[in-house]
Amino acid sequence: MSRGGFLARLKERTxxxxxxxxxxxxxxxxxxxxxxxxxxxQGLSVIRFRLRARVGRRIVRRIAR
Known part of the structure; x- marks a missing residue:
């Protein structure tokens, strides 16, 4: 759903x-x-478990050590 569609739907709610x-x-x-x-x-290097983070359009994956 586009952002405009979401806002239009939100305004419909009463x-x-x-x-x-x-x-x-x-x-x-x-x-x-x-x-x-x-x-x-905060640095992501201290995280010790599986992680998926979005940076813009790119997905950064980190696997626990």
Missing amino acids: RDRDKAISLTSYFAQLKAIHRWGLARP
Whole structure:
């Protein structure tokens, strides 16, 4: 499904939608996302189990040692 199709379908829904969050919750989430974005990147070399990660269109595979 295309992104446009997903958004159109989402707008059609009128029942069973999530309730709006409070401004306090919104700003707490925004602050957490900002802090996460500022954190140093973590290396994948420390992972010790099978892993598939997507980097753009490329899939990176890592096998545990």
